[in-house]
Amino acid sequence: MKKEERIRKNKHFRLIYSRxxxxxxxxxxxxxxxNKSNINRLGISVSKKIGKSVVRNRVKRLIREAFRVNKDKFKVGYDIIFVARSKSAKSNFHEIEKSIFNVLKKAGILKEGI
Structure with a gap:
């Protein structure tokens, strides 16, 4: 992912959580x-409750890759933060990808016809 497509600062995370x-x-x-741009920015949060660093980094990689592969199917102009739940530690790529589609469909971010 490009640098401008990431959310990294704590103040940006807190703004998105609150608003x-x-x-x-x-x-x-x-x-x-x-957001007021023509790109989607992505942030990922995985708590220590999920597992040790190997598990947390694996979950982050799976979420990032599932988002990257399908990013042309999402509407643009949003800041998106994914927070992993404990079930994500035992999930594979396809389950995480399905979950991303599920929650973004609820949010109305999926483009029409998908």
Missing amino acids: GKSYSDDILVVYIFK
């Missing part, structure tokens, strides 16, 4: 906040 809308399923929680 954004949240949607969830059993694997992921997503916070959505409209």
Whole structure:
């Protein structure tokens, strides 16, 4: 992912948590906040409750890759934060990808016809 497509600063995370809308399923929680640009920015949060660093980094890689592969199917102009739930530690790529589609469909971010 490009540098401008990432959310990294704590103040940006806190802004999106406080002003954004949240949607969830059993694997992921997503916070959505409209930004004023023509790109989507992605942030990922995986708590230490999920597991040790190997597990947390694997979950982050899976979420990042599932988002990257499908990013042309999402509407642009949003800041999106994915928060992993404990079930994500035992999930594979396809389950995480399905969960991303599920929560973004609830949020209304999917493009028409998908």
